[in-house]
Amino acid sequence: MMAVSFFCSNFARSKERVQFSYVRSRRCKKNMKKKIQFSLVYRDMWQSSGKFQPRKDQLERIAPVIIEMGCFARVETNGGAFEQVNLLAGENPNDAVRAFCKPFNEVGIKTHMLDRGLNALRMYPVPDDVRALMYKVKHAQGVDIPRIFDGLNDVRNIIPSIKWAKEAGMTPQGTLCITTSPVHTLEYYMHIAEQLIEAGAEEICLKDMAGIGQPAFLGKLTKMIKTQYPDIIIQYHGHSGPGLSMASILEVCENGADIIDTAIEPLSWGKVHPDIISVQSMLKNEGFDVPDINMAAYMKARSLTQEFIDDWLGYFINPGNKHMSSLLLGCGLPGGMMGSMMADLGGIMGTINNIRKKNNLDPLSTDDMLVALFNEVEYVWPRVGYPPLVTPFSQYVKNIALMNLLTMEQGKGRFVMMDDAMWGMILGKSGKVPGELAPEIIELAKKQGREFVTDDPRTFYPNALDDFRKEMDENGWDYGQDDEELWELAMHPEQYRNYKSGQAKKNFLADLQKAKDAALGNKLSPAELAAFKHAKADAIVAPVKGQVIWEFGADGEAEPTVEPFIGKEYAEGDRLCYIQAPWGEFVEVQAAIGGRLVEINAKRGDKIQKGDVIAYIERNHE
Numbered sequence: 001m002m003a004v005s006f007f008c009s010n011f012a013r014s015k016e017r018v019q020f021s022y023v024r025s026r027r028c029k030k031n032m033k034k035k036i037q038f039s040l041v042y043r044d045m046w047q048s049s050g051k052f053q054p055r056k057d058q059l060e061r062i063a064p065v066i067i068e069m070g071c072f073a074r075v076e077t078n079g080g081a082f083e084q085v086n087l088l089a090g091e092n093p094n095d096a097v098r099a100f101c102k103p104f105n106e107v108g109i110k111t112h113m114l115d116r117g118l119n120a121l122r123m124y125p126v127p128d129d130v131r132a133l134m135y136k137v138k139h140a141q142g143v144d145i146p147r148i149f150d151g152l153n154d155v156r157n158i159i160p161s162i163k164w165a166k167e168a169g170m171t172p173q174g175t176l177c178i179t180t181s182p183v184h185t186l187e188y189y190m191h192i193a194e195q196l197i198e199a200g201a202e203e204i205c206l207k208d209m210a211g212i213g214q215p216a217f218l219g220k221l222t223k224m225i226k227t228q229y230p231d232i233i234i235q236y237h238g239h240s241g242p243g244l245s246m247a248s249i250l251e252v253c254e255n256g257a258d259i260i261d262t263a264i265e266p267l268s269w270g271k272v273h274p275d276i277i278s279v280q281s282m283l284k285n286e287g288f289d290v291p292d293i294n295m296a297a298y299m300k301a302r303s304l305t306q307e308f309i310d311d312w313l314g315y316f317i318n319p320g321n322k323h324m325s326s327l328l329l330g331c332g333l334p335g336g337m338m339g340s341m342m343a344d345l346g347g348i349m350g351t352i353n354n355i356r357k358k359n360n361l362d363p364l365s366t367d368d369m370l371v372a373l374f375n376e377v378e379y380v381w382p383r384v385g386y387p388p389l390v391t392p393f394s395q396y397v398k399n400i401a402l403m404n405l406l407t408m409e410q411g412k413g414r415f416v417m418m419d420d421a422m423w424g425m426i427l428g429k430s431g432k433v434p435g436e437l438a439p440e441i442i443e444l445a446k447k448q449g450r451e452f453v454t455d456d457p458r459t460f461y462p463n464a465l466d467d468f469r470k471e472m473d474e475n476g477w478d479y480g481q482d483d484e485e486l487w488e489l490a491m492h493p494e495q496y497r498n499y500k501s502g503q504a505k506k507n508f509l510a511d512l513q514k515a516k517d518a519a520l521g522n523k524l525s526p527a528e529l530a531a532f533k534h535a536k537a538d539a540i541v542a543p544v545k546g547q548v549i550w551e552f553g554a555d556g557e558a559e560p561t562v563e564p565f566i567g568k569e570y571a572e573g574d575r576l577c578y579i580q581a582p583w584g585e586f587v588e589v590q591a592a593i594g595g596r597l598v599e600i601n602a603k604r605g606d607k608i609q610k611g612d613v614i615a616y617i618e619r620n621h622e
Contacts, residue, residue, distance in 0.1 A: 078096075
């Protein structure tokens, strides 16, 4: 009897739990927040990490696995830098874009690309006819959405592209480049959004390229746009560098955002983007309707991406890009340019430290230089009108700051070394900077006879396709499917010519070998590294005994203090150096078969014997 009573009591409690669970489930569904979709920024993952992108065959392997993950409504398939670096690697980017887009097109996953407005897919302005052709080509290749942005947020550089994209059958996404400054207010951004939507933009992207947008600010901006334009899709793109991105994602979702850009390991976080697993978990636990992740497929995609890194792409990835840094909050530089910035920093640090050594000052470390550069960017940025720090203007501001560090060390002051591209930004040739220029910059421009302009930037760049058609015809080059090869030449003329001649592939293989040698060198002892170098290179030996003279001065006098730099290229038969024999004759020593200088064994003014090794030259790669 007691057993029956115990059973009935437990059955009643179980029934209550089931009913409560059912009621709670219905209540949760009823109270569930809006649906959030995810985009995988596979292209930007690589650009924010290193120099190159995966090859066509690698993209074809990863695409089905991305689809299998089941959580992505969109994938970024190409855009700024993608096509240039494909050409630099000796690969055809048109083939790569078509191959990568095709699987996503077939299953209904939207593809999108990064479009730099006036600059389209490169670092400098593009004529109207080339820009207009781009949308026809990209739509034919399978790209659905161009994310059209302007580094200065000048709508004159975006609105024509919205029109051309719609005419080509694409869905134009107008973009707000997010930064934090006194002039970048909510009203400032809202005014731009209104103009882009009025011009035909069907979506708005909040492009937080440096990850320095403050979360609360981004939430308020999202709500303002959604309140006025409830049917406009809002996509948020935020880099992880300074550490605000997860808070920003939550804020924009709470205020009406529709799509969030994410990444996957092993390239997530660091200077890249938040990982899809973390973003999905956070939003799911906040009650948003988010898709599940096929973890088996995620691990497969993760493994394949690591395979690509190990294969060759990792040789061009700066390890520092895997780390986040709060220092980025002050300077506002985007994580995507950290790799090139560190390379530039390393190059100029030696020069600065040589100057400091002559002045009996302590040398600067890499950290010292990095902090000095960030501080200088903070000084320069407001004085050149607070341009949003995104390509190419982030590079311009960084370059001005970098040159300032050098010229100040030389005692020449600031703003001494600025090229035409930097001045073009300041003078208005790329659009209007958001803020006011400092009086010292205006005065310097007048002193150098430079003129400020207010014309529409497009008017400075006449149509050019006819000239490129003529070049294609003269070379017997095919225009390609949907004129894509003609367009590629017009968009990236220098890189495309090198690609067609085969020189790009040669240069790339040489760079790859150099990177592999450097990586191997880090694992070898000095003696092992020397043996490795010597096994791959030719020894240039002294034909006579005497003193090594590397170069002669302008007055014809020997200058034993001058010697070439490691990495200098020699053609077959080029002079390497001279040896001044004991009887006074200067004997020329040639670089034999030619190649790259990898080691100097006879220093400036050294006395050597016949048969001694002067240097090692590594043969050019075929």
